[in-house]
Amino acid sequence: MQNFLQILVSGISVGMIYGVIAFGYQLTFATSKTLNFGQGEALTLGALVGFSVVTALIGMGASPLLAYLLSLPLVLAFGLAQGSAVEWLGVRQAMKTKSEAGWIMSTIALGIIFKNMAENIWGKDPLKFPSPLPENPISLGGVNIRPMEIAIVLGALAMMLAVELFNRRSIYGKAVVATSNDRDAAGLMGINTSLVITFSYALSSLSAALAGVLVAPVTLTGAQMGAALGLKAFAVAIIGGLSSGLGVVVGGLILGITESLTGFYVDTGYKDVPGLILLLLVLSFKPAGLFGKTAIKKV
């Protein structure tokens, strides 16, 4: 039982990371029916930019926690800029020419370019991201939890909640929802819908960058770190449905927990299998996802 709870805890924090990245996929899918297949690399860059800022600040005498907190606005701003660039360079043109596959190829290509850039700037070897919180687990009812795991869950929830509030409360958020509902009609309201789509890409990369700095302290940081995460989060977005915010959280948790259960009770080598089986099952029986309404088209 204790083991089981322990596994549950680590599954939850990994699952929330998947959830945040998948949430990013949803943001752009909602407004433009396109996705950034370089989402994993957006995560990588966020983590590495965070790494550089944090180590620089620590070098200047800041504590790891202070350095981490100070780095967050920079990392998030970097995510916004990186996402806007992806939309500008990779998506806008493809959407203008109504090319079905154009944005897929170009976002994958940009992802590869970003990964090469990361390898050239930060090297190919994994780096140790200074942990902002104590690395020793605290014991809660016999279950050991690392403080960073709690921070991951809280940070992920805060991010999604903030976007949800923005969409519901502010007139700009409502403009984003209107664009997702009916782009032409939103244009008639005086909403610059291309700007809304750029913004959703910016926010999508911001989610990935945040996921990057949340996960970096508990894993190895490096140019390779985003690829697998981005792919699994894609599975989560499909499992949870591309239109349901709650869906990606639940989907992320399902995947995170099944992975850590398989890793413990079966074999770590097989830990990626159940998620992929789940993905195949969902795609064959409920292509709109467990919670979603819109099926992904021609991808």
Place this chain on the structure above:
Amino acid sequence: MLKIEKLVAGYGKVQVLHEITIEVPKGKLVTLIGSNGAGKTTTLRAISGMIEPSSGSITLNGTSIAGLPSHEITRLGLAHSPEGRRVFPTLSVTDNLLLGAFPRLTGKRPKGEVEKDMQRMFELFPRLQERREQLAGTLSGGEQQMLAMARALMLNPEVLLLDEPSMGLAPKLVEEVFATIARLKQASITMLLVEQFAAAALDVADFGYVLENGRLAGSGPAAQLKNDPAVRAAYLGAAH
């Protein structure tokens, strides 16, 4: 106010409109009639920037708007209640109305009193008030039509384009829609109205234009068009 000259537009390589010229003077109600597929909706789409005209000129208060993206045209004061209602289904009635005032709420047009205008919409369409928190997608067709009109009015527009506001409504509601249009006209709102009920549209309008296969087939004061034998035979049917 709104001047359209030799407008040519279509979809892709298919040309639908052939050198259409229409003028909508300030404070007047102009109606555009024609059979299904004549190009009425296409005309309104080209005016509001939903499609790009291939040639011709469109000016709003002397400013050329041909070829501008639709959000910029809206910000210049042109509201378009499109064919098929196109309300935002996952947003509430109130949010749909607020979005109609988006340029006013974001500093792109004089703000005025948005709250008060919303109240006026609820007076004009009491049914919407009862359903203010309901999601627009769950409204009946008639209610959605009222919402689409109210949403367009929330811009405080210089010119309002209405595309078949009575489409799909029960006869009693059609009467209501025309009564509302008459009230808007009394309030001196400049309008370009496209309607399937040509007779009723000509009754309420100041001027009329007749569109046939993408070409203008006639125009004149509404009362005169209504008595034109050719127009009567083609569009007003046996009822008149």
